[in-house]
Amino acid sequence: MTSAVDTDLQAGFDATIAAGDRIEPRDWMPEGYRRTLVRQIAQHAHSEIIGMQPEGNWITRAPSLRRKAILLAKVQDEAGHGLYLYSACETLGVSREDLTRQLIAGAQKYSSIFNYPALSYADVGTIGWLVDGAAICNQVPLCRTSYGPYGRSMIRICKEESFHQRQGFELLATMMRGTDEQRAMVQESVDRFWKPALMMFGPPDSQSSNTEQSMAWGIKRHTNDELRERFIEMTAPQAAALGVTLPDNDLDWDEFWTVVKGGGPCSAQRIAHRKRAYDDGAWVREAAMAFAQSEVDGLAQRVSRDQEADR
Amino acid sequence: MTDHDLDPDHDSAYAGLLVDDAHWAFGEAAHDDPLEGMDLTVPDGVDAGLLAAYCLMLGDDALVLSHRLSEWCSHAPDLEEDIALANIALDLIGQARLLLNRAAAADPGVVPALPEGSPVPAEDALAFFREDAEFRNVRMAEVPNGDFAETMTRVLLMSTWRLALLERLTGSRDPVLAAVAAKGLKEVAYHRDFAARWFVTLARGTDESRRRLLVALEGLWPLWPELLATHPVERELAAAGVGVDPFDLTAEVDRVLDEVLTAADVERPDLPPLAGVRGRTGRDGLHTEALSRLLAEMQVVARAHPRGRW
Amino acid sequence: MTSSEWPLYEVFVRSKRGLNHVHVGSLHAPDDAMALRHARDVYTRRSEGVSIWVVRSDAITASSPDEKDPMFAPSGDKVYRHPTFYEIPDDVPHM
Numbered sequence: 001m002t003s004a005v006d007t008d009l010q011a012g013f014d015a016t017i018a019a020g021d022r023i024e025p026r027d028w029m030p031e032g033y034r035r036t037l038v039r040q041i042a043q044h045a046h047s048e049i050i051g052m053q054p055e056g057n058w059i060t061r062a063p064s065l066r067r068k069a070i071l072l073a074k075v076q077d078e079a080g081h082g083l084y085l086y087s088a089c090e091t092l093g094v095s096r097e098d099l100t101r102q103l104i105a106g107a108q109k110y111s112s113i114f115n116y117p118a119l120s121y122a123d124v125g126t127i128g129w130l131v132d133g134a135a136i137c138n139q140v141p142l143c144r145t146s147y148g149p150y151g152r153s154m155i156r157i158c159k160e161e162s163f164h165q166r167q168g169f170e171l172l173a174t175m176m177r178g179t180d181e182q183r184a185m186v187q188e189s190v191d192r193f194w195k196p197a198l199m200m201f202g203p204p205d206s207q208s209s210n211t212e213q214s215m216a217w218g219i220k221r222h223t224n225d226e227l228r229e230r231f232i233e234m235t236a237p238q239a240a241a242l243g244v245t246l247p248d249n250d251l252d253w254d255e256f257w258t259v260v261k262g263g264g265p266c267s268a269q270r271i272a273h274r275k276r277a278y279d280d281g282a283w284v285r286e287a288a289m290a291f292a293q294s295e296v297d298g299l300a301q302r303v304s305r306d307q308e309a310d311r
Numbered sequence: 312m313t314d315h316d317l318d319p320d321h322d323s324a325y326a327g328l329l330v331d332d333a334h335w336a337f338g339e340a341a342h343d344d345p346l347e348g349m350d351l352t353v354p355d356g357v358d359a360g361l362l363a364a365y366c367l368m369l370g371d372d373a374l375v376l377s378h379r380l381s382e383w384c385s386h387a388p389d390l391e392e393d394i395a396l397a398n399i400a401l402d403l404i405g406q407a408r409l410l411l412n413r414a415a416a417a418d419p420g421v422v423p424a425l426p427e428g429s430p431v432p433a434e435d436a437l438a439f440f441r442e443d444a445e446f447r448n449v450r451m452a453e454v455p456n457g458d459f460a461e462t463m464t465r466v467l468l469m470s471t472w473r474l475a476l477l478e479r480l481t482g483s484r485d486p487v488l489a490a491v492a493a494k495g496l497k498e499v500a501y502h503r504d505f506a507a508r509w510f511v512t513l514a515r516g517t518d519e520s521r522r523r524l525l526v527a528l529e530g531l532w533p534l535w536p537e538l539l540a541t542h543p544v545e546r547e548l549a550a551a552g553v554g555v556d557p558f559d560l561t562a563e564v565d566r567v568l569d570e571v572l573t574a575a576d577v578e579r580p581d582l583p584p585l586a587g588v589r590g591r592t593g594r595d596g597l598h599t600e601a602l603s604r605l606l607a608e609m610q611v612v613a614r615a616h617p618r619g620r621w
Numbered sequence: 622m623t624s625s626e627w628p629l630y631e632v633f634v635r636s637k638r639g640l641n642h643v644h645v646g647s648l649h650a651p652d653d654a655m656a657l658r659h660a661r662d663v664y665t666r667r668s669e670g671v672s673i674w675v676v677r678s679d680a681i682t683a684s685s686p687d688e689k690d691p692m693f694a695p696s697g698d699k700v701y702r703h704p705t706f707y708e709i710p711d712d713v714p715h716m
Contacts, residue, residue, distance in 0.1 A: 025701050026685055052385040059381045063613040064435045064621040065374075065411075066343065068381075069404045075384055076397035080663055083390045087647040090629060091701045096649065097626040121612050121621075153646070171621070178430075178620035273385070281388025283523070284459045286625040287516025288651035294515060295652065389627070391648055391659040398662050505658060512651075 017218050022148035025091040033217050036210065037147050038092055039108070040219060045085035046103045046110035050270050052078045054118035055127055063121060067171065071124060074164055081157045088149040104275045106262060111135075113196050115264025122175060122182075122189035128168015130190070130197040130235070136161050137231045138201065146218030169238065176243050187244050194247045199256045201228040207253070345408045345434075346487065351416040354484045357551050362485065363418035364447065364544045365554050367437070368594055369476075370410030371448035374438060375602070376469060377403035378609055379456050388459055395505060399466065402498040409491045411437045416487075429618050439613035443603040444596040450585065451534040453593070453602040460513050460520065461527040467506035468531060471567050472538045474499045475560040484552040507571045514575035528577065533585040539564070542594040630656040631681065631700075632664050633674040642674050650675075 009028040016023060023029055056075045062068035086096040102108040113131055118124070139161065142154045175182040202208055202224040214220035222230075232249060239246045259267070353359045380400035387393035415422050415433035422433045423440040431440075451469060456462060477499055480492035513520040541558045548554030572579055591597035613619070627649040633642035645664050650656035656675040665671045683700045 024685070026683065026698075049385075049390070056385045059384055060378060060608050061612050063439065063616065063619065064432075065404060065408050065438055067621050069401060069408075072381055072384065072397055072401055072404070076394055076401070079385075079390050079393045079397070083394070083648060083663060084646055086390075087629075090647065093701065095626055174620050179616060179618050182616060182619055277386045277388075280386070281392075281459070282625065283517070283519050284388035284392075284513070285627065285651075287513050287520030288655065289516075289625050289627065290520075291512040291516040292652035292655075389649065391650065391663060395659070395662045398666075508654070508658070 017146055020218075022151065023146050024148045032213070033219070034092055036214060036217065036219055037150065038089060038094055040214075041085055041089045041092075041150055042094070042099050042102070042108050043110060045082045045089060045099065046108060047114065048078045048082035048085060049103075050110045050114045050274060051131075052082075053270055053273055054114055054116070054266075055124055057118055058121055058124050061121070062124075067124075070167055074128070074167065077160050077164070081153075081160070084153040084157060085150075088147075088153045091149045100274075100278055104271060104278060106271065109260065110270075111200060112256065112259040112264060113200050114270060115259050115267045116193070116196050117266050119192070120185050120189055122172065122185040123193070125168045125171035125175065125186070126189040126193045128164050128166075129172055129238070130168075130193050131200065132161050132164040132168060133235065134197045134200040134231050136165060137227050137234070141221040144221065169242070172242055172244070183243075186242070190239075190244045191247055195249075195251055196259075198228055198232070198249060198251055201225070201231065203253060203256065342408075344412075345405070346412045346416065349487050349490065351413075351487060353417050354486075354553065357485065357553055358547070359418040360420070361544055361547055362553060363414040363421045365548050366410045366414035366417065366488070367421065368447040368542070368544070370407045370414060370437075371446045372452050372469070372473070373403040373410065374407035375446070375448045375452040375605065376465075377401075377407060378605060379452070380462070380466075382456055383462065392459075396462075399502050399505070402495075402502070406491065406495050406498070407438070408434055409494075413485075413487050413491065426617050430620050431613070431617065435613065439610045440617070443598055443606055446593075446598065446602060446606070447596065448593055448598075448602075449534070449537050450593040450599050450602075451531060451538065453605055454531075454534070454599060455601050457527060457530065458523055459509075460523040461530065463506050463509040463513065464524065464527040464531055466502055467510050467571065468535055468568075469538075470499050470503040470506060471564050471571075472557070472560065474503050475563045475567070476555050476557065479555045479560075483554070488553065503567075507574075510571055511575045514577050524575075525577065529580050529582065532580040532582045536584040537592050537594075540592070540594075544594075627651045629678040630660075630675045631678050632656075632660045633676075634660075634664060635672040642672065647678060653677075 010030065013023070013027070013029055013033075016027070023033075052075050055071060055078075059068065059072050059075065062071050086099060089099060090096060099108065103110070113134075118127065136158065139154055139158050143151055143158055145151045145154065172186050175186050205211060205223045205225045208224050211220060211223055215223070236246065258264070262268075353362060377400045380396050380403065383396045384393065384400075387396055411434040415437060419433070422436045423445075425431055425436055425440065451465060454465075474496070477492040477496045481489050481496065483489040483492065510524065513524040515521070539557050539561050541556050545554055545556055549556035549559075569579070587595075588597050628651075629647055630650055631647050632645050634645045635642045648656065648659050648663055650659050653675060656677075657673060660673045660675050661671075665673065678700060681700050683698055
């Protein structure tokens with residue numbers, strides 16, 4: 001059923017998108033647009049938060065104090081990115097707590113790359129170089145995405161991500177100038193991460209169900225295959241500069257779907273970790289709310305006492 | 312119009328926040344050479360070995376506590392707290408780097424020997440190639456993490472002590488220590504403020520949070536006197552106008568803690584100090600069982616690659 | 622499960638004297654004092670001398686006549702949809 005009012009609203013929305021303008025939180029939007037945005041932004045936010053784990057795993061073992069500081073700051077940035085993105089999602093009427101519960105319940109996804117283990121310190125570099133590099137290819141176009149709060153979050157995130165990629169590359173380049181063992185570590189890490197990183201762009205266009213509508217809405221601006229090709233082109237000369245060999249680009253999409261559906265080597269571990277932090281923190285969050293309330297109550301009592309005294 | 316009026320960043324909220332881009336990305340703790348440009352001459356009449364030992368004490372406190380705080384990363388009660396704890400850990404890593412570098416510059420003899428041609432810098436040789444008995448931190452820094460109440464209590468106690476110490480250390484005759492103290496002062500003031508606020512919140516939040524907080528305080532209290540006990544190194548350097556005798560901090564830290572405890576409506580525990588072994592404690596290199604495990608984890612990659620470049 | 626989610630705050634930062642406070646984002650905090658601390662940690666990396674304002678999102682009254690959604694009164698309404706407004710759909714596997 002479509003009323004004249006609905007048609008007007010739809011026309012207004014379409015005109016905004018067509019003009020390349022941003023949709024803002026108080027604008028009317030089609031239900032499908034909102035649902036797609038919530039799903040995409042939440043998935044992106046969850047990826048940042050779950051993505052803290054593989055690298056966070058190495059903070060306490062970082063082999064130099066400078067690297068320890070860089071890694072801790074980087075993982076901290078990821079918490080910040082998750083926070084900005086959850087905030088963008090909250091402008092659509094979903095709370096962070098709801099989204100976290102959906103993540104823990106397995107009802108919302110995150111990037112499959114984080115379901116692979118980080119097994120050596122070289123992985124810290126490889127994740128920065130390839131995983132953050134792939135993320136940047138995906139994310140830079142999103143700075144111009146049609147939903148205002150999402151685009152604004154992405155501008156700041158992309159700025160920080162470019163440092164993440166550079167620090168990853170710099171760590172690998174430094175290790176390549178080190179010992180034979182270090183060079184072997186770097187190559188082994190690149191061998192493990194190359195194909196999962198290419199899969200970060202999503203299934204081939206022929207298998208991607210949501211691409212067309214998302215592009216029409218200006219939520220997504222390039223197809224999966226376009227972005228993947230661009231990334232491969234960008235990365236080849238960087239690999240040559242490092243002196244590592246990239247594996248071939250034949251991707252096993254059965255493996256991809258297995259990992260997406262929760263069958264990755266670390267899938268259960270990542271969710272359990274997030275759930276533990278959320279559950280273990282409940283008493284702290286409750287205590288802070290109770291304290292804030294008692295301060296408000298205490299103030300109210302003092303005010304009424306003062307008024308009593310004035311009378 | 313001047314160029315300034317045309318500044319395209321005029322409306323950017325971040326325009327004035329950036330020292331430089333790398334600062335934004337990694338913070339101050341990631342400098343290549345933390346003591347760059349400083350005069351590292353040991354002041355007249357000061358024993359370089361003692362100065363190095365003193366810097367290791369303060370540097371190891373920061374390094375070991377930062378390790379425990381960094382263990383919270385991705386485990387904190389909420390994202391905002393995760394970020395706050397990481398900030399504190401980063402500040403402490405930065406302080407540790409300055410102090411370990413100062414120790415190495417004052418007396419290269421404290422730096423463990425590495426294979427010929429190893430590119431490992433002195434600060435990392437000190438952090439990653441010393442045995443637990445060579446660490447000089449107080450034991451409170453190293454005990455394993457408990458819950459969030461335990462961590463907030465520990466940060467409150469250690470930062471209350473450290474802030475009082477750094478305030479006095481800004482007047483050190485060693486200009487490097489004085490500069491390090493001046494920089495750390497603002498950071499540690501923030502740590503103390505943050506932890507005190509949480510201490511009061513948890514004490515007066517729910518029955519559960521109060522119960523946990525009291526358990527945490529009782530667990531840590533026996534480790535508190537060690538911070539105020541004077542080690543011979545501290546006594547000598549205080550006499551030389553370079554260091555601080557922690558015993559002299561007693562009145563001030565008591566006053567601060569009493570203020571927080573009163574706001575939290577919590578009694579000061581009446582518990583004896585944790586014993587050492589024949590009088591030896593953390594400052595003497597006599598630690599809890601936890602430190603050797605902590606170092607096993609912290610040092611594992613560095614030690615596997617003594618000629619490695621990172 | 623009961624909710625103990627902290628309220629949402631909007632954060633405004635003036636990075637140097639002579640500039641306006643600019644909205645930089647939002648965060649959660651149990652109360653105003655904690656919101657300020659969180660804002661320093663999250664949005665300014667604790668740079669010195671930065672002026673920060675925080676305000677609870679539900680304390681802001683908004684008017685934007687060109688944003689037409691029947692969900693909102695044209696003026697004098699909330700900035701955002703209320704968190705319980707929207708039922709989250711279960712996701713389908715998708716990248």
